[in-house]
Amino acid sequence: DTVLTQSPALAVSPGERVSISCRASEGVNSYMHWYQQKPGQQPKLLIYKASNLASGVPARFSGSGSGTDFTLTIDPVEADDTATYFCQQSWNDLTFGSGTKLEIK
Amino acid sequence: QVQLQQSGAELAKPGSSVKISCKASGYTFTSYYISWIKQTTGQGLEYIGYINTGSGGTNYNEKFKGKATLTVDKSSSTAFMQLSSLTPDDSAVYYCASAPIWFAYWGQGTLVTVSS
Numbered sequence: 001d002t003v004l005t006q007s008p009a010l011a012v013s014p015g016e017r018v019s020i021s022c023r024a025s026e027g028v029n030s031y032m033h034w035y036q037q038k039p040g041q042q043p044k045l046l047i048y049k050a051s052n053l054a055s056g057v058p059a060r061f062s063g064s065g066s067g068t069d070f071t072l073t074i075d076p077v078e079a080d081d082t083a084t085y086f087c088q089q090s091w092n093d094l095t096f097g098s099g100t101k102l103e104i105k
Numbered sequence: 106q107v108q109l110q111q112s113g114a115e116l117a118k119p120g121s122s123v124k125i126s127c128k129a130s131g132y133t134f135t136s137y138y139i140s141w142i143k144q145t146t147g148q149g150l151e152y153i154g155y156i157n158t159g160s161g162g163t164n165y166n167e168k169f170k171g172k173a174t175l176t177v178d179k180s181s182s183t184a185f186m187q188l189s190s191l192t193p194d195d196s197a198v199y200y201c202a203s204a205p206i207w208f209a210y211w212g213q214g215t216l217v218t219v220s221s
Contacts, residue, residue: 055209
């Protein structure tokens with residue numbers, strides 16, 4: 001299985017820029033996707049195929065990367081962005097990262 | 106708007122089975138595959154597999170072969186997942202989601218608790 005590694009947690013202040021990383025154990029081309037999950041809710045698609053903004057998602061969210069290293073950037077961060085962010089690859093079967101919990105100070 | 110409405114929480118005994126439903130609305134049911142995903146605090150998100158809502162063809166994560174069975178009823182635009190031979194490790198929130206590659210639409214989740 002392709003393992004996706006994410007940092008467990010980050011804390012930033014409103015208005016700042018934050019980058020959340022996801023590293024794949026093997027290349028996944030551009031088939032990396034990002035989700036936001038708030039407590040008690042289902043995940044919400046933010047970015048698909050590395051850099052494509054999903055419908056209705058604010059332009060503050062962006063994605064980049066290819067191969068094994070990918071980044072989700074939020075700029076500027078807002079208080080409502082408090083959530084866990086997951087990456088997911090669909091190049092080698094389908095796996096998810098363990099999630100990065102983002103705290104807004 | 107696209108909606109996936111899942112059935113309610115289940116409390117099941119070890120060794121039994123449960124069948125969860127996922128009713129789609131707001132689009133042509135056979136336009137998107139339906140996938141199923143398991144979420145636990147310890148293991149995070151795990152992909153179970155998908156069903157082709159048009160043909161009924163399925164694809165399973167090796168880990169869930171023999172555990173999950175995916176079916177579909179096109180007449181009611183509903184997908185189903187049956188979990189068999191339940192153990193406490195099957196306790197989780199289970200989601201249905203549209204499409205097999207990335208998931209634009211998700212159900213609200215169904216909590217399955219396995220306990221004697």
